[in-house]
């Protein structure tokens with residue numbers, strides 16, 4: 010099966026599995042809502058009776074932002090720490106979701122339900138968490154070590170520069186290297202997860218090796234599939250931003266429209282996440298030597 | 300074989316003597332300096348003549364030797380830099396020892412040849428003392444300089460150019476040379492020499508002077524400098540070229556040299572940029588004859604790096620607009636030339652002001668209407684008014700130059716582009732597509748940061764005595780700009796322009812102080828505004844007024860036991876039931892309590908204004924002196940109150956909380972929900988991005 014065919018099939022298949030998308034989106038929404046609640050309550054309390062709320066309808070008005078920043082000047086840690094803990098908590102939740110989604114996708118004959126979703130998540134969570142711990146240093150290498158390496162390799166070139174371009178070019182190369190390395194690590198991690206789902210008996214390390222071996226044989230096709238999905242995601246994102254950009258007025262109805270649009274975009278993000286897993290799983294199944 | 304070119308001093312013929320009303324220059328410099336690019340050295344011969352214009356008998360002279368700030372870690376500059384980074388000694392600037400800079404006086408003699416070598420001593424006038432600092436040198440003179448007399452020093456100096464640090468230095472064989480020559484402090488009659496050390500965050504102070512400087516550089520170097528280039532002498536044997544620059548009535552001299560400059564010239568032609576109507580408008584505004592608001596041509600010289608060649612037009616336009624508006628507002632720019640330098644890469648010299656020479660700052664790709672480079676050029680050129688001509692002591696009262704300049708820059712940017720556009724960049728690329736609707740006014744920007752340091756230091760604080768570098772920058776730039784925008788609203792835009800124009804013309808070629816500025820404000824406005832400066836320039840207290848509470852009720856007859864001619868009358872709640880009055884007779888009682896949340900208060904003739912708006916579209920206005928902590932206002936009206944607002948015209952931009960200035964009886968949350976939705980969305984995206992690694 011060609012990469013393009015897999016992409017097309019996964020498109021339809023992931024749409025069919027919309028309950029998985031909905032559950033992940035709901036998790037994200039509820040989590041974000043509860044994380045922002047303290048700030049929302051504070052703003053409502055401080056601004057609700059003020060005429061300032063009218064200026065919040067403008068595209069951008071710095072007065073109230075400055076007011077808010079000044080009100081929060083001494084209590085920022087009160088906001089940051091819950092935010093960071095929430096992020097970590099959400100990370101764990103997402104590992105569970107990944108396990109649940111991949112488990113459910115693998116059991117494609119079963120009908121999606123909340124209980125099967127959680128059953129799959131619970132069954133696979135341990136191995137997925139171990140895989141996360143294994144890949145964490147690889148992500149750090151991709152996001153921190155490699156860019157630092159580019160910096161040190163190019164420092165002479167930047168140092169001898171007579172204008173800002175070498176520095177800017179190095180920045181762009183660094184960003185490119187970071188993105189490439191990240192996508193590779195991310196792809197390997199995906200196939201390791203898929204290997205773990207495909208074979209209930211193997212542990213995290215063997216899953217990693219299986220995924221790695223698989224990619225060793227199929228790297229370029231797998232990578233092409235990965236980027237096809239990334240490009241699809243980018244197209245959806247640009248479409249969202251263009252649509253949002255069109256809305257310049259701020260009537261109450263339009264605020265609702267924008268909110269709905271944003272949530273549709275979030276749904277798309279999770280749908281594409283499911284599609285990622287679906288496509289890569291199909292690719293794995295089609296090319297894996299048993 | 301020497302060739303001699305005498306450049307004609309272009310169209311004005313004798314462009315060097317300017318402004319009839321200017322006082323005589325205090326100092327005369329004749330400097331001959333050679334740039335040695337192999338050793339990064341300057342070799343200079345300076346003849347310095349200092350005139351004693353005071354009635355004091357002066358027995359010594361103080362010289363700034365600024366580059367010794369970069370000599371070793373005992374300098375005030377490097378110790379303060381290290382301390383401000385929370386380190387003990389190493390600021391990091393001298394990690395490569397060839398990065399150091401210094402200046403050494405090899406020989407100092409009087410005109411008769413007597414050496415003053417033995418009479419020289421480094422002094423540390425500022426507290427806390429840094430005994431190792433060598434940026435101020437005192438020379439005891441063998442004879443007293445009598446009032447009206449003068450002293451002439453012949454100085455032979457050599458200076459090691461630092462690797463780009465604090466506005467000066469070299470990088471890759473490109474040079475920006477500022478604060479480089481021995482320069483006397485300012486002698487203040489009755490008080491003595493004002494000559495501060497070079498501090499980590501402070502700028503400079505010098506007397507007006509007549510400069511005649513010869514700069515020798517390799518032949519392939521392009522040079523830009525303060526003043527007018529009057530001579531060019533090529534020496535083929537040495538492979539050098541010597542440029543001569545002259546200018547009087549300026550108090551500093553900077554220059555740049557490098558191989559990577561495109562040099563362009565253009566004439567600022569007021570006739571094509573300013574209409575008769577504009578002249579008439581300002582003539583009547585300032586109550587001046589039409590001819591005295593007219594501007595004169597200026598030769599604009601742009602030194603720009605080749606990679607910014609496509610920005611030449613943009614640089615010239617920003618310069619022309621700055622020369623136009625600042626000239627119309629504050630009086631004509633009197634010098635024949637203005638040199639704008641797109642400074643050599645990494646010489647740390649961007650965005651700096653020198654008399655008749657300013658440095659810009661730009662990016663490889665610039666956005667339309669962005670602050671870069673227009674705002675930088677407007678700012679640095681405005682400094683030629685506030686620092687250049689009204690030459691305050693930057694060490695002691697930095698707000699007078701930086702603050703008024705920031706305010707002026709904001710006015711020019713407003714005139715050019717309206718509100719400032721927010722520019723977001725990815726690497727070299729501006730991404731304006733999704734952000735170009737985000738615009739903000741200068742006072743909004745100034746307020747956003749200024750509020751945070753009001754309670755840290757007063758604006759009027761010696762530069763090196765601010766709590767930290769943020770307090771210095773935010774106080775003298777942003778808080779001052781915010782204060783001036785507030786003052787503009789209290790006085791009115793026209794009066795504010797008259798204030799600044801009067802301040803400029805009264806103190807041009809002089810050294811004004813904060814008190815001088817206050818004097819002009821009071822004189823021009825005809826009001827006593829001392830309180831404003833006491834509170835917001837010398838003070839460090841937050842200003843915050845707000846509506847504490849607002850209640851508005853229908854007036855109902857009271858119940859209870861009442862005396863009447865026929866004895867006691869009982870009015871019970873029941874007896875009132877069912878009694879209906881026509882709507883036209885219904886009255887409402889409204890009680891507003893206005894609070895002073897901050898410590899700062901208005902004074903003089905300024906009052907806090909309270910506006911109450913009612914459901915029938917009527918309004919009531921009250922005024923309060925704002926002295927007490929709170930004040931109650933009562934209204935009996937035909938309609939219920941809808942909202943109450945203090946300072947409804949937002950005169951006090953520096954109010955620390957504008958949200959509490961108004962109180963509406965019903966809450967509205969559409970705006971809050973809009974931003975909550977946006978915030979939620981970003982948070983949701985953040986969560987998905989972070990969990991890409993899961």
Ligand SMILES: [Zn+2]
Pocket residue numbers: 652678682700701704
């Ligand atoms: Zn400035």
